[in-house]
Amino acid sequence: MSTRKIVTLVEEVVTEGGRPVEPAARVAVVAAIIANPWEGQGFVEDLAPGIEATASDVGALLAARVVEALGAPVEAYGKAAIVGLDGEIEHGSALIHTLKFGDHFRKAASATTLLPAVEKRGPAGVVFDIPLKHITDATIRSHHQSIEVRLADAPHPGEIVIALAAAAQGRPQQRLAPLSTEQ
Template sequence: MTISVRKTVRHLEVTELENGQPVSPEHRLAFVGIVIENPYGSGYTQDLVTLADEIAESIGDLTGPACVELLGAPVEAFGKVALVGIGGEVEHGSALIHNLKFGNVFRNAAGGTELLPAAEKVGLPGDPIDVPLKHKTDSKTRSHHQTVTLQVPGAPLPNEILVGCVATSSGRPLSRLATFGAETGEK
């Protein structure tokens, strides 16, 4: 099966000042997403895995490496997202992004080893979705726990899915929490 892409979305944010304080080095955040025709159509589909195995790597090829390239800096934190149009079900998006053929493309491009945190839901065109991010090699790195809100005007339509990858060049701007376990003496 071929993927029918209606649009590709690329978004880059560079934060240089946070709460009146300089952010150095600057915090870079990149999002690359594609809006595709829902390959499962509308309604219930029993076998989601066979089709996901067939197309997930192609979707990863279109989003993961492009996200890393757009970031323009080494990736430190990452996440993934699927926003399904109201004609589908959340499991349609989950099948595509919770597939190692999708995830490994992005993980390899980013130099990551951790599981990609994810957000998936059904929504209307232009609905926001909050995407969790974690450090690419150590999910216990608190400074890199962050959530990004994404929104693509006019997408997804009822018969579409927005699938994407998010990466940052650092942890939260001005992060200053103690390391994981410090409050209990664990490390």
């Protein structure tokens, strides 16, 4: 895995709806900008060798860092793969939609649910939203949220941005009734 850089973002919401948020609602994102392992190969039928060479390493790198950046127990999480313009969306999907990648974060967060994801192709500076859901029960509405990310110089055409997001809580000031009230 060839990594150009790693970016860590931490957001704390201290006021929402004109009211204090106590404790502050904290969300962390850690992104690795890596070389696309399939760059310059044309259409690659078998993505398995690139997955084997990359997915677990990038998953391990990001999982530890996002939990550390959050600085609190993880309650909600999500992932992203943003492919540079010379790649295919399938290249990003191949790296993040495998247990070799996701199990690092599930273990670090003591999670059991699937990680919600965004995948897209775009130029450097593309804006993307990482969806988050509760780590053990995806039906818990308070934890359905997203965080917007933009990296000014990534991805380059032959790169992929791989990112993990973690939240220490649900949405600030959430007040929706539980899903069970509608069933």
